[in-house]
Amino acid sequence: MTDQALVRQTEQFADEVASLLQSTVCPDARIIAEVVENRVRVSSPLGGDKPEPLRLAIDGRQLLNLEVRWRCTWDHAGRYLSVTDSKFALTLPHLREPLVRVEYQKDRSYFPAHVQVHAESGAFGYLRAFHPDDKPPKLQRLHLPVGDRRFRPCLEDVVEMAVRDLNVDVVDEAWLQRVNEGRDRWRVLQTKAAIRDVVKRYPDLRSELREVIEADVL
Amino acid sequence: MKLLHPSRDELRERRQRLLESLNMTREELDEAARTGVLSGSDFWTWEDIQAIDFLLGEDPDRE
Numbered sequence: 001m002t003d004q005a006l007v008r009q010t011e012q013f014a015d016e017v018a019s020l021l022q023s024t025v026c027p028d029a030r031i032i033a034e035v036v037e038n039r040v041r042v043s044s045p046l047g048g049d050k051p052e053p054l055r056l057a058i059d060g061r062q063l064l065n066l067e068v069r070w071r072c073t074w075d076h077a078g079r080y081l082s083v084t085d086s087k088f089a090l091t092l093p094h095l096r097e098p099l100v101r102v103e104y105q106k107d108r109s110y111f112p113a114h115v116q117v118h119a120e121s122g123a124f125g126y127l128r129a130f131h132p133d134d135k136p137p138k139l140q141r142l143h144l145p146v147g148d149r150r151f152r153p154c155l156e157d158v159v160e161m162a163v164r165d166l167n168v169d170v171v172d173e174a175w176l177q178r179v180n181e182g183r184d185r186w187r188v189l190q191t192k193a194a195i196r197d198v199v200k201r202y203p204d205l206r207s208e209l210r211e212v213i214e215a216d217v218l
Numbered sequence: 219m220k221l222l223h224p225s226r227d228e229l230r231e232r233r234q235r236l237l238e239s240l241n242m243t244r245e246e247l248d249e250a251a252r253t254g255v256l257s258g259s260d261f262w263t264w265e266d267i268q269a270i271d272f273l274l275g276e277d278p279d280r281e
Contacts, residue, residue, distance in 0.1 A: 007221070014219040034222045036229065036273040043269070045220075067262065071272050085272075087265070095258050141254050 003038065006074060009081040010035055014042045017068065017155065020182050024159050024175040025168050026054045026066065040081065043069040053093065056162060057169040064099075064168065065091045068155060082106075088158045090166070098140075104152050113152030114143035150194040156183040226274060233270040236263050 014033040021029035030052055034041045044067055045052040053065040067089040075082035089101040101116045118140040131137070146153055156179045162168040163175065199206050224232075240247060240263055250256050251264050271277040 011219065011221055014221070018219045031219045032222065033219060034224055034273060036224060036226070037275075039273050039275065041269050041273055069265065069269065071269065097258050098261070138254060 003074075003078075006038060006040065006081065007035055010040045010042065010072070013070075013072075013081060016182070017042060020155060020159070020178060021054060021066075021068075023171055023178045025056050025162060025170060027171050029054050031068075038074055040072040041070070042072070043067075053091075055093070056090075058167050060169065062093065064162070064166065065093050066158075066162070067091060067098075088153075088155055090158075090162060102146070102153050102158055104149075106149065111143045111145040112149050113146050115146050115153075116140050116143060150190045150197065154183055154186040156180075156186065224273070229270050229274055233267055236267050236270075239263065 010033050014031050018029055018031040021031075030045055032041075032043055032045045044054045054068070055062045056064040056066055058064065067087070069085075069087045070083055071085040072081045072083050074080070083104065084106045086104045087101060088103075089098045091098045098116075098118045100118065103116065104113045106112055121139050124139045128137070160176070160179050163170055195209065199209065237244060237247065240260060242250070244267075247256075247264055247267070250260075256264055268277065
């Protein structure tokens with residue numbers, strides 16, 4: 001039995017994702033949400049029976065795809081949608097070969113938030129020659145740690161990187177404002193969660209944290 | 219945004235179709251993914267299969 005509150009939060013989340021993409025780099029973006037009991041998947045409609053990539057243009061030419069996926073459940077208190085995995089990837093349309101992946105796996109034993117870059121590197125190739133395994137890892141197998149659980153990159157960061165560093169076309173001049181608004185909402189949510197984490201782990205810090213907050217407010 | 223409530227049977231059928239499209243057994247697919255040799259659309263098909271595992275509550279612990 002699916003909790004209707006979970007369905008409502010899923011709809012709101014998926015709408016926010018679609019709105020961000022449609023108003024920044026992908027005016028035709030479609031987002032699919034699937035709910036099965038207490039498990040949720042929100043994604044771009046790719047890879048299934050009817051692939052519909054999120055197409056990004058550079059100087060008017062559709063040169064990149066963006067793939068976005070989240071898996072969610074209720075949090076431990078059963079109040080909020082909680083992300084267990086997320087993946088944002090920029091890929092080449094015909095090969096669907098990733099350029100870069102920004103991933104989060106909540107239960108991963110190390111570096112739950114990481115970036116994987118699909119590229120060749122002469123320096124890394126040199127290092128691989130000294131790897132003890134028969135099949136030393138490729139560069140793309142490196143998990144570059146980014147921000148840990150609470151301060152991992154959000155979709156807005158990936159959108160901004162695509163625009164600033166890859167020259168992806170934007171819908172209009174308000175794109176950065178929309179990115180900043182979404183990122184601010186994300187950071188506030190994550191900061192609250194990080195404070196809860198710290199208080200739970202170090203109860204003695206509760207009064208010290210309160211003093212810091214009140215001192216800054218006043 | 220489109221909200222779907224697939225049945226468990228529909229998900230199992232979709233997963234089977236995806237596996238057949240790769241022409242691999244599930245064991246072969248997982249091994250290919252583990253060793254990082256999946257590329258292009260095969261990688262994303264594997265992603266989709268994993269997502270179905272998750273929706274069905276059949277996802278294994280992963281590293």
